[in-house]
Amino acid sequence: MDYTYVRHDRDLQALCQTLASDEHIFFDTEFISEDVYLPDLCLIQVASRSGLAVIDPKGMIDLTPFWDLITSDQVTVVAHAAREEFLFCFRANGKWPTRLFDTQVAAGLIGMEFPVSLSNLLTRLLGEHLPKGETRTNWRGRPLSKQQIEYALNDVIFLDQIYRQLVEQLESLGRMSWMTDEMNRFQNAWEDYSTRPGWRSVSGIGNLNRRALAIVREIWTWRDHHAKSQNVPPRRILRDDLMVELAKRKSAKVSQIKALRGMNRRDLDPYIEDLADCVRRAIELPDDQCPVNHRGTASSQYTVLGQFLSAALGSICREARIAPSLACTIQDVRDLVAYHLDGAGEVPPLAKGWRAEVIGRTFEDLLDGTLVVKIGDPRADEPLAFEQHSNQAE
Structure with missing residues (x-):
């Protein structure tokens, strides 16, 4: 496996100049978090059309050029389950990647389970299997062995192929705009997590x-x-x-x-x-x-209706090829109930964007009684059936 090992400022600057001319950057990190206040960044793995590279944060190196590059609008940044990668970047320069594509999120938008591991996604899409030999490795130790580095690089060398397959399926479903919305939503949530009390x-x-x-x-x-x-x-x-x-x-x-x-x-x-x-x-x-509890205590009415609608959620999402756990939480369902019945709170996620189109409007029709749910074929993969219902007396 050919790769560039970057441990000095001049080498990182040269790498970033090369990466800036590439259309896509595929990257991942290795870090340790179980014994420190904030996760300890130990390695950055990068793939692009120019080749493979590993950036060693433990060397005499200033990572600013790399973080500045991936938060620019010059490249599309592709990563899997990118929360920690985003937070490393955000803590470093207070910005986020403007063109981020998270393969885990994309998989949920085409109907795969969410969250899905990179290993499972790789097997599902490409029939490949990631090695597990360095799962418990000490990434702080130096020097890193060839086996450690190649194990780390395996997390990025397939991202290009995965990305292209996911984009193809998103485009065929007409969901590329959904993906853009989700990336903005996730990054806002990660930023809120990083900055809120x-x-x-x-x-x-x-x-x-x-x-x-x-x-x-x-x-x-x-x-x-x-x-x-x-x-x-x-x-x-x-x-x-x-x-x-x-x-x-x-x-x-x-x-x-x-x-x-x-x-x-x-x-x-x-x-x-x-x-x-x-x-x-x-x-x-x-x-x-004294601080206010923003959520407050849900009324029993909201709770019961939320439980009823949540039971129908799986059927709706499977029919639409959307991962239910990506679409919403139980609290999102309760928030929609409160908003629809009483106008309580801000406009909830299920009343906006693709979530309203796929789920929210169906839930609102169920709450209004214009749509009913019943058991269709109890032996079918989707035993629930939805039917229009008229409230007018005959």
């Missing part, structure tokens, strides 16, 4: 009241500071579920904090007083300074 991402806070959310916010800020200063994952300092439980209990008493199951770890002993202070500050906060 991190405490909003704590799992289990959906039904907390404002005072409990204030406690979560205080503890999260404290946890984030310690995790960053120690360069460890935040959950290694304190798990999300413990933060939520402390918020529910609303007690600043050290004895009650210690009594919580999971708080009896020795490494947490030095932090107990800090946690008590966090809870105390949040309890003393004026009501109008």
